[in-house]
Amino acid sequence: MRAVTSHLLPVFARIDLAFERGEGAWLTTTGGERYLDFTSGIAVNALGHAHPRLTEALVEQINKVWHVSNLYRIPEGERLADRLCAECFADMVFFTNSGAEALECAIKMARKYQSSQGAPERFRILTFEGAFHGRTLATLAAGGQKKYLDGFGPVVEGFDQVDVGDLAAVNRAIGPQTGAIMIEPIQAEGGVRVVPSQFLRALRALCDQHGLLLIFDEVQTGMGRTGDLFAHQRTGVEPDIMTLAKALGGGFPVGACLATAKAAKGMTAGTHGSTFGGNQLAMAAGNAVLDVVLAPGFLDKVRRTTLLLKQRLAELKDRHAGVIAEVRGEGLLIGLRIIPPSGELVDALRAEKLLTVGAGDNVVRLLPPLIIGEAELDEAVGMIDRACTRVAQAHASPRKEGAVG
Numbered sequence: 001m002r003a004v005t006s007h008l009l010p011v012f013a014r015i016d017l018a019f020e021r022g023e024g025a026w027l028t029t030t031g032g033e034r035y036l037d038f039t040s041g042i043a044v045n046a047l048g049h050a051h052p053r054l055t056e057a058l059v060e061q062i063n064k065v066w067h068v069s070n071l072y073r074i075p076e077g078e079r080l081a082d083r084l085c086a087e088c089f090a091d092m093v094f095f096t097n098s099g100a101e102a103l104e105c106a107i108k109m110a111r112k113y114q115s116s117q118g119a120p121e122r123f124r125i126l127t128f129e130g131a132f133h134g135r136t137l138a139t140l141a142a143g144g145q146k147k148y149l150d151g152f153g154p155v156v157e158g159f160d161q162v163d164v165g166d167l168a169a170v171n172r173a174i175g176p177q178t179g180a181i182m183i184e185p186i187q188a189e190g191g192v193r194v195v196p197s198q199f200l201r202a203l204r205a206l207c208d209q210h211g212l213l214l215i216f217d218e219v220q221t222g223m224g225r226t227g228d229l230f231a232h233q234r235t236g237v238e239p240d241i242m243t244l245a246k247a248l249g250g251g252f253p254v255g256a257c258l259a260t261a262k263a264a265k266g267m268t269a270g271t272h273g274s275t276f277g278g279n280q281l282a283m284a285a286g287n288a289v290l291d292v293v294l295a296p297g298f299l300d301k302v303r304r305t306t307l308l309l310k311q312r313l314a315e316l317k318d319r320h321a322g323v324i325a326e327v328r329g330e331g332l333l334i335g336l337r338i339i340p341p342s343g344e345l346v347d348a349l350r351a352e353k354l355l356t357v358g359a360g361d362n363v364v365r366l367l368p369p370l371i372i373g374e375a376e377l378d379e380a381v382g383m384i385d386r387a388c389t390r391v392a393q394a395h396a397s398p399r400k401e402g403a404v405g
Contacts, residue, residue: 022049025369025376036380039355040367043188043220043333046247047292048369054250057288058281067279076283083290087229089238090258095278099219099245100134102255106241107138109259109267110180110213116266122179128164130190130360133217142182164195167202174210181207182215185231191361192328192335197235204237213240213263223247224293224370226331227303252285302370305377306331312381320388332370335363340395348387354380
């Protein structure tokens with residue numbers, strides 16, 4: 001019988017690194033090595049590591065109460081919901097533990113809305129090729145990617161995928177059973193592909209025309225990542241439902257499904273629930289993150305940092321044209337589309353002590369914490385420069401044997 005080296009389910013291809021502490025944009029391994037973190041827990045640690053405001057809020061709440069369930073009022077959650085709604089289109093919030101749960105709530109809400117309007121047959125949701133909405137059976141079906149669906153039996157019914165930007169295909173796909181359209185303003189996992197604002201505006205118009213709900217998945221793009229609190233705010237298009245998670249708790253597990261009062265009309269007592277969703281610790285974290293992100297000048301600094309980083313990356317693209325094909329993205333959600341296999345650059349960057357993460361379309365994602373400073377950007381650019389040189393040299397044509405130098 002084969003010896004078990006770890007009792008963790010082997011669904012992650014884990015890198016052989018373990019971190020014991022972090023501060024700001026830096027992580028320190030159990031062996032004492034320091035790494036500059038441009039992964040941020042996959043867009044989660046928006047305030048970096050051990051941010052004093054977040055730490056203070058959680059420690060204070062830990063000494064009060066952690067969890068009482070949603071049988072009772074949770075004032076901290078009411079306050080966070082009020083603050084989120086004050087900053088966007090929404091009137092109502094349901095708190096979850098993750099992005100996938102927030103998307104499940106959004107899917108149920110869209111179906112329930114149509115049912116409450118007397119059209120229960122309108123349960124189908126139009127989604128887009130390359131999307132990633134989570135790893136539950138329903139959210140995998142919403143994404144429609146075969147590599148994630150294989151082996152898990154019949155695909156959950158109710159989702160139709162079309163290509164992003166193909167408005168004619170969207171029109172053709174809308175039928176008598178269609179109840180909503182769901183899209184990421186930026187397909188982050190799909191390769192940091194920014195959806196054009198005019199396409200989002202066209203989707204809003206189609207939803208209004210056909211009585212559909214428009215759902216924005218902002219799990220990865222929300223909470224300041226793009227330089228606005230929510231990515232859709234740069235487009236001038238408002239959804240009926242929006243999902244958040246990742247950066248909402250700054251590292252503490254919390255998600256949210258936000259909606260207009262109209263969209264949430266069918267969600268009455270007993271139609272949805274969560275044991276842990278919106279508990280006191282999660283709400284303390286969410287309010288602390290908002291305290292920082294909504295402070296005067298914070299998002300302005302994110303936008304300035306973005307401009308500086310993109311300028312430096314454009315220079316690197318010119319210098320390493322054989323490695324970097326394109327710099328794309330919004331705010332501090334940046335993708336480098338790579339010519340060699342993107343994993344090679346991820347590995348080379350890690351060797352330089354810079355942590356990054358891959359994405360679809362042969363892209364390396366750069367997701368620094370929003371508190372990143374100019375000196376740290378300089379260090380990161382130097383690391384990327386050296387890593388690109390290393391990858392380029394690895395792909396250089398070997399000299400023919402016997403060639404004269």
